[in-house]
Amino acid sequence: MDHYDLLIIGSGPAGFSAAVRAVDFGMSVCLIEGDHLGGAGIMNGALTSKTMYELSQDYSIAARVDRGYRASALSVDYNQVLKTVITAGKEKQYQMLSQIETFAHSEKSLGKIRLLRGYASFEDPHTLYVEAKTGEKLRLSGKHILIATGSRPREYPGLEVDGEHIIDSNGIVSLKRFPERIMIIGSGIIGCEFSFIFSNFKQTEVHLIDRANRVLPYEDDDVGAYVARNLANNGVIIHHTAQLREIIRHPGGFMQTILDYDDGHSKVVEIDVALIAIGRVPNIESLKLENAGIKATDKNTLTINDCCQVLIDGIPSHIYAAGDVTGHSQLYSVAELQGRKAVENMAGTETSPLDYSHMSTLMFFKPELAAVGANEKKLQKEGIPYISAYYSNKLVNRNIAMRSTTGFIKILVSNDSEHRILGVRASGPQASAYIVSVAHLINRGDSLREVLQIFYPHPSVAEGIQECLRAIVGRSIYKPIAFPDDIIIREWTPEAKSL
Template identity: 60%
Template sequence: MSIEKYDLVVLGSGPAGFSAAMRAIDFGKSVCLVEAQHLGGAGIMNGALTSKAMWELSRDYSIASSVMRGYRASGLNVDYKQVQKTIMQAAKQKQLQMLSQIETYAEPTEKFGNITLKHGWGKFIDSHTIEVKSEKNTELVHGDNFIIATGSRPRPMPDVEIDQERIIDSEGIMNLKEFPERMIILGSGIIGCEFATIFSNYNQTEVHLLDRQHKVIPYEDDDLSSFVSKNLENNGVIIHHTANLRCIRKRPDFLEVVLDYQDGHSKVIEVDVALVAIGRIPNLDNIGLENVGIERTDRGYLNINEVCATDDFKACNVFAAGDVSGHAQLYSVGELQGRYIVEALYGNLEYPLDYSNMSTLMFFKPEVAAVGLNEKACQKRGIPYKVATYSNSLVNRAVAMRAIDGFIKIIVSDDGKDRILGMRAAGPQASTLITSIAYQITQKGTLKDIRQNVHPHPSISEGVQECLRVFEEKSIYKPKAFPDLIKLKSWKPEKVKEA
């Protein structure tokens, strides 16, 4: 069997793998990109792009069906198959863009390297060889260096059998033939709350959300968790707090779900579909890790060092990026790691990898964005801080948009340095607002560094400007006049002080 040889072999074409491959051709390298399923991985199919496309469509429908804006749409209806078709169009558009670029760089040029896409399952034979097995054939591929970027899949739930028809995970959403009349979502983290938002936005489904704790998104501060919970309930979602799933019984025409609550009582509900959304686990099975001496952590991930190598960098030629690395399972993290590995191999690193300011977007109603530390994290680390919260209902652009539900919350250190530590934003354009604060965290910025920025009017970002002014008691609207809309407090390890 002949062996094809490449400078770099990448297992997985998701955000980590594709970005690494494209960065490698910048350095004139020959790249083999191996993908077992969908081009783009979960970043395109059954993940980030498709779920966000569905969220965008559901938001548009929710706005169109609103009767609180001075107009009423008549004859409004929604068809799940048409929604599916639109979502698939978005995914196909992105895949075709990726394919177009791969074909453009199929042959090396004087300036750039080349890339070869192989469809099949990649498995290590040794530290320089993988076997790529497809339905049609099996071939061997030699690589000087390898990147494992095989992504993740939905975490299974003990004693719950996923059939992708009535009991589904996020990969079964597109299998539904129509909007279910009744649905329960098992898991109240970001994925669960996003799908609860999507299906309740369409107002076609009675949505139940199982929350094993007292608050959804439990790792965030109580104010944000309560905000998300309240808005889900206002959107029609029935949240079962402090409940555990005992079992799901399949009946001919429905699912019988038994819930046990912390106070000792139980409840039985009937639904048509159960969606399991309790997180994701890395795709590392059957890729031959044992043949290259790579072991998984207790949590099932790969140990990587500061340049994402699975062993000592100088002696290692196998790297890992994305969801398999054990860091935050974010598109942006995978993309950053993939590019960073290539730059460590073939270029000059200008800065170390920094995971402290990775922004997170949560597609709820309204959207929520987060970056840096929250109050819980500051208190856990014993960091003294000040925190200001400013309501969107005081921001002119939000008032004009009739989208006043939301707030901006900024945390700075209370050590005399006023370093920007973190931000949470909820409401329209939250994803845009978070970027400026993320940059300041990266640059170790302070209140003094950003307080002179002038924001355009009317803009949502004026809320950031006013929130920053609250710290220095210079805001146009004052906490004394609007105690429920503007808040300032401080915390030190000894005690919490209300400002």
């Protein structure tokens, strides 16, 4: 039985980042992966879906005719798009594999990484039983063990995924052509992203089921309404307050979906493909956690402390967990930082606890939508007074020059003398680039007064942040009285009526 300093189950963003960080501390690591190297962060998730998004955006821009030029004979082939998407995924996988092989044999590296292809389960708290893809059956022991098995698409009751007509987000790569008509079930981030992707290519009639009467129901109503308008403008047919009752298959491949609406009427829509996008669930069922004394929560997640140690009977253990299995936000960045945090704790390095309250999120819509910190719903739920400032991209010079003025900056600050930044929502070109700087300001607890001392480059889309903050204290160059639809300032206190 081989012994390692660290056994890692899963090579996604949590597992891979942990393996590489462990090498920094001179650890011997065995990285166990039963499927694609990189997990859902690469081949069936973040990288490939965002590659398809970027290609769809490029196509959408090329198809525009309002900029003084026109592309002739523009066409698109799904198989070629898919080939590009898979090439991007493999490019990253080979980068990862090259680094693993370097650390497996380099004499210059203090630590070592062994990649083992197979499926692992617990035999006891320090031992894993691995069924390798080579057919070998191995027993490995570890001083520390990290569970980083990620998640998979949530199943829809009564619908069986066949990879052809009924698919989930993993099944995008199994399609042979652009569907003529697609029904996307779920109006959260994943559902909205794929709605934009397919509608960007203009080859597919896209239907989106929205059970809650607004997409992104966890976001503020104005943000959800904004995204819904953009979806509709992009050609997506949104079925608000609708629930899927049944899908009826017919010879020839087409299907009929029966939708029931809250007002009592029903509608039958003919489609070729149904895409289930109702969230993801952790992968822990095959781990035999009971052999390690671990009990999952009611949500099938693992309870961890600030150092990512799994709690067994309330006591921190030598077993760690990172990524989607922990029940925190299912974000690539969260998984990566948790993996690194776990290893740093194993090595005895003192670090600050991870702060999940100010995570930056990027939603790949048209245009992209970035978020960090609290929204109005959260602040009202907690009874925190705030000022909300909305500033349209229509007034930002760089956006005007880019001919891309759809979007906004929305900033929430504390309703007191400090005016601390509490949260931001931004949509438009480069929103993902400048939202990180705002996250830094929130983490520092900076006040509006301090932030307004910063020089912003001109012309830049980030100037919208500067003007939005100025508007809160009545110092913006363009005034709400002149542009009442583009600059909106509102205050809320616990005594006020909630949203």
